[in-house]
Amino acid sequence: MRSLKSEAALISLLERKFRASGKNIGIGDDCAAFEKDQRTYFLVTLDGVREGIHFFRGDPAGSVMEKLFVRNISDVLVKGGEARFGFIYASVRKRNLPGYMKMMEKYAGKFGIEILGGDTNISGTDDLSMTLIGTVEKKFFYSRHGARPGDLLYLSGPTGFAACGLNAFKMKDEDFPSLLKRYLNYRLPSPGFLRKFRNNPSITSSIDISDGLLMDAGRLASSSGIRLSLTRSMIPVDNDIRKFCNSKGIDPFGPVLNGGDDYSFLFTSRAEVPFGIMIGKAENGTGVRLNGKKVSGGYDHFKR
Numbered sequence: 001m002r003s004l005k006s007e008a009a010l011i012s013l014l015e016r017k018f019r020a021s022g023k024n025i026g027i028g029d030d031c032a033a034f035e036k037d038q039r040t041y042f043l044v045t046l047d048g049v050r051e052g053i054h055f056f057r058g059d060p061a062g063s064v065m066e067k068l069f070v071r072n073i074s075d076v077l078v079k080g081g082e083a084r085f086g087f088i089y090a091s092v093r094k095r096n097l098p099g100y101m102k103m104m105e106k107y108a109g110k111f112g113i114e115i116l117g118g119d120t121n122i123s124g125t126d127d128l129s130m131t132l133i134g135t136v137e138k139k140f141f142y143s144r145h146g147a148r149p150g151d152l153l154y155l156s157g158p159t160g161f162a163a164c165g166l167n168a169f170k171m172k173d174e175d176f177p178s179l180l181k182r183y184l185n186y187r188l189p190s191p192g193f194l195r196k197f198r199n200n201p202s203i204t205s206s207i208d209i210s211d212g213l214l215m216d217a218g219r220l221a222s223s224s225g226i227r228l229s230l231t232r233s234m235i236p237v238d239n240d241i242r243k244f245c246n247s248k249g250i251d252p253f254g255p256v257l258n259g260g261d262d263y264s265f266l267f268t269s270r271a272e273v274p275f276g277i278m279i280g281k282a283e284n285g286t287g288v289r290l291n292g293k294k295v296s297g298g299y300d301h302f303k304r
Helices: 007-017 061-077 094-111 161-171 177-184 191-197 213-224 239-248 253-258
Strands: 032-035 040-050 082-092 114-122 127-137 152-155 203-208 227-230 265-269 277-283 288-290 293-295
Touching (some): 061 082, 061 127, 082 094, 161 239, 177 239, 213 265, 239 253
Parallel strands (some): 082 114
Antiparallel strands (some): 032 040, 082 127, 152 277, 227 277
16 A cells, blocks of 8 residues: 555556456446446445535535535436435534534435435534435446547536635635635536436546546546547636636646546547537547647645
8 A cells, every 4th residue: 555656546456456246337437336227227426525625614514515415416427327315424513513414405405316314423523425326327327438539528618617716715815706606616517418418329438527637537548548639729718717817827727627626527429419518539549638748637635
């Protein structure tokens, strides 16, 4: 374990040690998948939010709970699935527990999740996690392994919002309320996008953007055994992000390429699709290239 220098190295080690059996899909994708019946997979994911990493002490309970739901639901939706059942673990300060319980009820209702159980613990810091169960028709399960050379690469929407929002929050900069809101409230792709994305025979692979566009593009490329070639001019930069970065003397492509917690979908398609934003293509090779230059970046939990 001492030789592990990155999250990718840890996941690779766990994949080797705990291989999924039969037709099950285990470690190394956004969700685990196992057979429900001949046509359907159950999808299972577990993700959490931790004080000091995903939120600050004093952040509203609603913001914290919404982040918890979005982080997990995104894993199911990006696989083409529908989120259904949840179990929540809350290790939090005693005085904060009622607020979290109230917000759990709110967001379970908003997202249509049936909470079936969980566990609580009183602690000196707030740490919450969720196990989420969904379903997907097997033939429309989008793994990280299906991209092939010649596939087109798409984003569901712009990235960089959460990173810029976090910076604005830290700087107490109230001139960019839309970005501050994106720090406090993570967002999923729109219902209109999801209707077109789900059950689409052209899509060959997918991943959600949790640790930055470059980081997650690298994961998709590695899993599929291909290279992803991105074109800078095709990558969208939101006007508020551009204005915020210009006001701080920051290159907007910094947060756009490397910022995490946006939960946009990155996916490949064997043909052009009338939704999402095309930003590149899959090629023979390895890694990620931007305008032909090898690149890497994003958030690595081992390098905090």
